[in-house]
Amino acid sequence: MSEFFQTFLNPGVMAESSGLLLRGLWVTIQACLIVVPGGLLSGAGLALAQTLAPAWGARSLSWGVDVVRAFPPLVLLVLIVHGLPFLGIEPPPLLGVGIALTINTSTYYGEILRAGILSIEPTQWEAARSTGLGTAATLRHVILPQGVRNVLPDLAGNTLEAVKLTSLASVVALPDLLRMARVAQGVHFNPSPLILAALLYLALLWPLVRLIRRLGGRAVLPA
């Protein structure tokens, strides 16, 4: 048993690699700070466009959303990070990752927010319009506050998915938590940093999982 601890939870190795891991954690947090707000904002844009567009426009948007969803997120990420330079565009690595993952996650945020808007009865629209509010004011003051509240658990659920998604950044050499753990493992030839990184992800995300349960979140979001 002590051999097990020496191998997988080696205190010396963990202490020595903690600096690397913390730097990686900071990169992971920065990626989250791009992807979550970026995804929410572009998702809100998508949802509003689908709500306000004429039927044919909403239909083509929904096909576009589904094409993006048909990509595995990792494929989208590799395509954008390795493909953009061929177009002469070389964003800094963190931004490239941020763009790719934001595109992916915004389609989910968008669908959730649209479902929230659709969950409000049409009579609410009519009542708001009859008091003299315009379309924009109706959305802002009447529909969105109620609609967003209705889908709060799903929004939290997708935020969990978005944070988990940032671990993909390690594949395109962004020095995030997972990447740094691999580096530290290589340096020490010991898997403790990897285990520590996994525990850090759990420490970061377990509270979010519990929160989603408290909110009564659906177990499962769309693919």
Place this chain on the structure above:
Amino acid sequence: MRIFFDPEVLAAAWPGVRSGIGVTLGLALTSIAAGVALGLVLATIRALIRGAPLRPVGGLIAAYADVFRAMPPLVLLVVLYFAAPFAGIELSGFMAAFVALGLVLGASAEEIFWAGITSVNRGQWEAALSTGLSRGEAFRRVVLPQAVRLTIPPLTNRAIATGKNTALASVVAVPEVLNQAASVQAQTASPAPLLLAAGVYVALFLPLVRIGRWLETRFHIR
């Protein structure tokens, strides 16, 4: 633009990518089957031991679902492939990906089945038991068939997500579609193989995503 659709590079990449489709589908189907089966078994155990002295087992199952919901699949895969050998467990890339994807889907599937089972009215249990059915029979013949109906749309979506996550296996050198395309890309320094792979994924998954969307509206689950 030509560099993105260079016909020579595309021709060179196609045989590898084509063989990758088989690996992608094989990994997807086996992990989905294993994950759904695992989820169903765990949810069944949890349903049948309710109230019994074995209650902590139910707590363990719920904890498993929570942990694997919080863990990014790629982190799990990397731990299985790069850390497990230190414990003498040497998994091939394919096996590591199969276990990681199966465990992650198993956790979601358990939650989905459990949600379906608990949504069936208690009266259904009581009525079934009062006709003389045993607990197991009541579960299998009365509760489960009603629960499964509710689970189809979310389970379909999770299965599609698992299929897409097979692309993660490229990280542990499984020769699936993305891995094959990336290796030709490295040789030719051209983005064309990646676009080919992207096209293959869209062809494979766009119909499934549309079906998933249709099921959600069809079954009116929100």
